[in-house]
Amino acid sequence: MTTPRAVLFDVFGTLVDWRGSVIAGLSAFGASRGIAADWAEVADGWRRAYRPAMDRVRRGAIPWTILDDLHRDALVELARRHGFAPLDDDECDHLVKLWHRLSPWSDVVAGLARIKRIAIIGPLSNGHLALQVALAKRNGFPWDVTFGADLFRHYKPDADVYLGACDFLGLAPHEVMLAAAHNDDLAAAESCGLRTGFISRPAEHGTATGDRARPTGDWTLVARSVEDLAARLGA
Amino acid sequence: MTTPRAVLFDVFGTLVDWRGSVIAGLSAFGASRGIAADWAEVADGWRRAYRPAMDRVRRGAIPWTILDDLHRDALVELARRHGFAPLDDDECDHLVKLWHRLSPWSDVVAGLARIKRIAIIGPLSNGHLALQVALAKRNGFPWDVTFGADLFRHYKPDADVYLGACDFLGLAPHEVMLAAAHNDDLAAAESCGLRTGFISRPAEHGTATGDRARPTGDWTLVARSVEDLAARLGA
Known part of the structure; x- marks a missing residue:
């Protein structure tokens, strides 16, 4: 070749x-806020939401949207489902930016x-x-x-x-x-x-x-x- | 601040x-081909052609064109004016790529x-x-x-x-x-x-x-x- x-x-x-890093970041967030949740399940659910969200962009159902914003939308839903809602804007930003770290x-x-x-x-x-x-x-x-x-x-x-x-x-x-x-x-x-x-x-x-x-x-x-x-x- | x-x-x-590098590259090309020209003047002329060529793109007179292609068009004209035309495709490529080196x-x-x-x-x-x-x-x-x-x-x-x-x-x-x-x-x-x-x-x-x-x-x-x-x- x-x-x-x-x-x-x-x-x-x-x-x-991504999985180990996001679980660590979510766990630290939970500890600092006194919130208990199955953070591994949250991380996996967050990642599972990724493909269908991108597919909505890919087939034109929604306009071009960067991953931060797809992650944010999924996070709001996960927070509700896993009992750590509501999140304020700074908390959302912090968690979405876990994917930058x-x-x-x-x-x-x-x-x-x-x-x-x-x-x-x-x-x-x-x-x-x-x-x-x-x-x-x-x-x-x-x-x-x-x-x-x-x-x-x-x-x-x-x-x-x-x-x-x-x-x-x-x-x-x-x-x-x-x-x-x-x-x-x-x-x-x-x-x-x-x-x-x-x-x-x-x-x-x-x-x-x-x-x-x-x-x-x-x-x-x-x-x-x-x-x-x-x-x-x-x- | x-x-x-x-x-x-x-x-x-x-x-x-750019100027010293392009003059050196043109001079080496000229020496290898037995062509004498004022290579500093060619380099300066090449650079002078840059702004008007980009301005044609900027005002929509021609569609989006990358710098290599603007450089190539200018080179053909310079070669004629300075007595080193015609250039074959490989020579054109070599000289246009001086701007990559x-x-x-x-x-x-x-x-x-x-x-x-x-x-x-x-x-x-x-x-x-x-x-x-x-x-x-x-x-x-x-x-x-x-x-x-x-x-x-x-x-x-x-x-x-x-x-x-x-x-x-x-x-x-x-x-x-x-x-x-x-x-x-x-x-x-x-x-x-x-x-x-x-x-x-x-x-x-x-x-x-x-x-x-x-x-x-x-x-x-x-x-x-x-x-x-x-x-x-x-x-």
Whole structure:
């Protein structure tokens, strides 16, 4: 395989442990406010609300809306259901911004630094640009390019995202690899002509990830971590 | 002054010595092809063609066109005028891509690293994203965010660029500073509510910069270099 000119990364689950980070943030919030709830269930419910909310944007049922605002709408409903409503504006802001302060898996920063030596690296996430900048700044992701869903005003798996990123980079799809822990994301990228790198993240959903951590497609590369992907790319 | 949350930088002239780099690249091309021409005059003519070409895009006379393509059109005309026509496609590509391989002023990389400690840093240039990525990769610019004119489909000094960047960052204009060597760029940013940092680059146009290296507005900060700007920002 020739080295891709650019390797773009899914972020939630692939690079950052959204679940552990959001549970920790919710738990700290609960402790500070004297609220008891099943914060793991809240975190999982918040993430489950993500795909249908994006799908409403994708099919045009609602206009373009960034992830912060989709997260906020879902949070109001979760707070009611899990007994921690009402939340004032500052509390909502604080909790929505938990998604800007997610911690990476331990292999990510070193792996990205290696791949950066041989290719352009950047995020290709459903998070918006401000969220990507916050995560990179917090965690030291050494991006060469910063994409956010709001640059395309489309959410993955819309082709506009994968092809739009290639176009901005001035690269053909086959010169670009998407690296992700999710088979559906990789399938969409592959159908646009990108190369694909599966990164297994068995802890993404706590103990519940199960089969989702296994590759189901004929991906260009399959890796256990970003460092392993770097090695397989010869970086 | 409170520290800006983000400091965005004009690139051509402010961070990179486009003139010295383009003259060097043209001279090497001429030597390799046995062509004699006044390459400094070609470089200056190429740069002079830049504003009217962008203005045709800005007023809608031609559709959105990235800088590479504006550079290519101008190059064909310059080659005819200066006696190095015709150029084949590979030669055109090579010369247009000289603008992706510009060298920085000596203070830039160290200065950016300092400012990055206290603020989000990124380019806000009329170059497109692929060009910014190439310059950053070649020169080690440690950007937190990468803007290109093609994200906005507008050229500076259109307000869409300055306000669009603030919007993507989720910041109010007064939280963002534009740093530039050009008074007209800073004036446009100021009129959008951004803070302004003038960086004097007396060598931008060789010996011909003259008064253009002096601040003509009441800019928030005036500096002699990016390192000096870092010091004035307390970084």
